Amino acid sequence: MGELFRSEEMTLAQLFLQSEAAYCCVSELGELGKVQFRDLNPDVNVFQRKFVNEVRRCEEMDRKLRFVEKEIKKANIQILDTGENPEVPFPRDMIDLEANFEKIENELKEINTNQEALKRNFLELTELKYILRKTQQFFDEAQLHHHQQMADPDLLEESSSLLDPSEIGRGAPLRLGFVAGVINRERIPTFERMLWRVCRGNVFLRQAEIENPLEDPVTGDSVHKSVFIIFFQGDQLKNRVKKICEGFRASLYPCPETPQERKEMAAGVNTRIDDLQMVLNQTEDHRQRVLQAAAKTIRVWFIKVRKMKAIYHTLNLCNIDVTQKCLIAEVWCPVADLDSIQFALRRGTEHSGSTVPSILNRMQTNQTPPTYNKTNKFTYGFQNLVDAYGIGSYREINPAPYTIITFPFLFAVMFGDFGHGLLMTLFAVWMVLRESRILSQKSDNELFNMVFSGRYIILLMGLFSVYTGLIYNDCFSKALNMFGSSWSVRPMFTSPKANWTEELLKKVPVLQLNPDVNGVFNGPYPFGIDPIWSLASNKLTFLNSFKMKMSVVLGIIHMLFGVTLSLLNHIYFKKPMNIYLGFIPEMIFMASLFGYLVILIVFKWCAYDAATSRTAPSLLIHFINMFLFNYTDENLPMLYRGQIGLQCFLVICALLCIPWMLALKPFMLRRQYLRRKHLGTHNFGGIRVGNGPTEEDAEIIQHDQLSMHSEEGEELSSQFSYQKDCVVITSEELNKEEVEISIVDQPFDFGDVVVHQAIHTIEYCLGCISNTASYLRLWALSLAHAQLSEVLWTMVMHLGLNVKSLGGGILLVFVFAAFSTLTIAILLIMEGLSAFLHALRLHWVEFQTKFYIGTGFKFMPFSFESIREGKFDE
Structure with a gap:
């Protein structure tokens, strides 16, 4: 339960994994989710690591699965999610997965290609069908117009201007060429203007909208199109018209000149459209079956592939032994979970079929471990x-x-x-x-x-x-x-001042209840x-006073509790200097000023009742006078006997705490540094340990026992403990004292320490005032x-x-x-x-x-949890 109030105790461990068992062991550790791997190859390029090919193969399989998933979503098919957590496939199963995904991808691509070609053909036939239908309407309208001209001499004379002069005498009509096609509806106005300008008005355009939208074979979107027919004379205009149609991406189709040919072609087009629609339906049914089968297992496939990729990525963080038979990894893990990690390694070794067990070895280090706070769904x-x-x-x-x-x-x-x-x-x-x-x-x-x-x-x-x-x-x-x-309000009170009659209550809109009258309160x-x-009517006045005092009381209690928690940190990290030169003056400073203010508020609430509340002095004036040592105002009565002496004592205590926090700690740190520097120049048994250890000393320090010799040549057995940046040696023969010997020669800048302590002191003292106001x-x-x-x-x-x-x-x-x-x-x-x-x-x-520093880094264990939850993109 104590770990709830403090982050978990972490340790750095070294893993020795046999090459054939490494994959399964890392898989079990991923399922457990309790270890954070360190990168032992920070200077090695990603593309030069051992398992880069396996990672690429996993990425390629993941790409294929994303393609299949995209096709499934495009077809509006629901992906089945049973919540299953499949086991990681063995490396030898990767070939089968690759072959399966390759088959599905190729089959879908082939279906899509065929379907796109069929849809394109279907679109062309549909457009041709509408062209034949619309052009027939155009020619029927022209025929009807021609008959009207024959019946009307004026129209006949007007139409003669359309004939060639050389053929007027013979009465032969002009032979006009035409092209027919389909164009997007929104391009019609621009298309028409371009034809008029380029051909100088020597062409005749007729267009009609296609009622039903057509499907684009590539994007699948609905497109609105129009049929057009352009009449012209001569090859020169014909070439211009075709170039303009090509520029506007209009589709041109051959259109017979005679009605009989157009009728026969339309019948043939309709037959081909019916056959093509049947083929398209069969192709779509086959595609749906393939996608529905994939939708049932694609989530499981995703989990398997991404677990494999995560494992190989983690294996790339490990070192490989010179014999190529062992992988060495370093992990951060909670001390409380060491047993479960050992069991996971054992399971991984058994699954791989290896007979050589994996080894977990705890390491001593001066590096700061990651911070790991166990949580549940509530916390x-x-x-x-x-x-x-x-x-x-x-x-x-x-x-x-x-x-x-x-x-x-x-x-x-x-x-x-x-x-x-x-x-x-x-x-x-x-x-x-x-x-x-x-x-x-x-x-x-x-x-x-x-x-x-x-x-x-x-x-x-x-x-x-x-x-x-x-x-x-x-x-x-x-x-x-x-x-x-x-x-309560009664018709008659014992006090004559409170004699409220019924007539008075009707006439006066606002009456003040006196709490000091018997029978009212x-x-x-x-x-x-x-x-x-x-x-x-004075509701806000009462509530404001109540809530303001309550806010100050709650705020000061909250801050005092925060300062108290800093004591637990100092005790745990064994920093008595921070207790005597930090916590104690901080607590005295806040308690003597603002803690006293809380006592005054509670005292005033308890000391004054309804009868004496009007004579109660202002706490704000008292608190200001406390800082100014101003007690000459005779109109401001004291709250209690001996108030002046106590308040003067508390202010003096608070003022003394400022130099206590400001000056003592830098001088104490300087004295400790000089002491360590003096001790570091001594030799213990011929081993010089000052200003950093030699290579031989480093090997000695790694053992649990440090062998030392006295001047007489006796061997002294001394236990040592390893702390961050120093070795603490304890020996009965050294008068049972602890001697800190600096391993790393860290420079001590007295000026920086003074400035840092001054900033902390000013921030705390001013913060006590501003933070109280902030509440x-x-x-x-x-x-x-x-x-x-x-x-x-x-x-x-x-x-x-x-x-x-x-x-x-x-x-x-x-x-x-x-x-x-x-x-x-x-x-x-x-x-x-x-x-x-x-x-x-x-x-x-x-x-x-x-009390909270908050400069750590989070424990990020290697875990399959996000993959299991379906958060594939994270």
């Missing part, structure tokens, strides 16, 4: 909130367990409303109850997935908001009269705030939420409730719909997001900076 969201600020340093206090309580609570202080909190809770409960179904659906909506991942955060925020809403006695801006009111309200305050956002956001809720009720809901007629009931339906929409959009979503961000800021800046 996952809170841990993400902390990690968004910065990954925790190794083994430092993890703020996430405390954030589980403090974050929803501070949110609820700003969002406190029973009704809104209840709606938020119901939404979170719905997500929690249906989480398995929602997870199985694997939604692609990024916004919903983000909200769903924080469902337990939303649940706690809603529950805490319900609690604070009851404390504030606020439900959709209305008070709940659960226990009645502790205030019946004692404290059992829970929360008395509902009578919702009717009071007033709890009051401000709570006030804003309550006022917005009240305005929404007054401006919207109150409007519908005021109409007393029958139409008011109908109007109320629409008013309530508008009220509900605005409540969800503004008060739940916008105000909820605002309170969420402010609570996040209070944790990141005001709370975590007191």
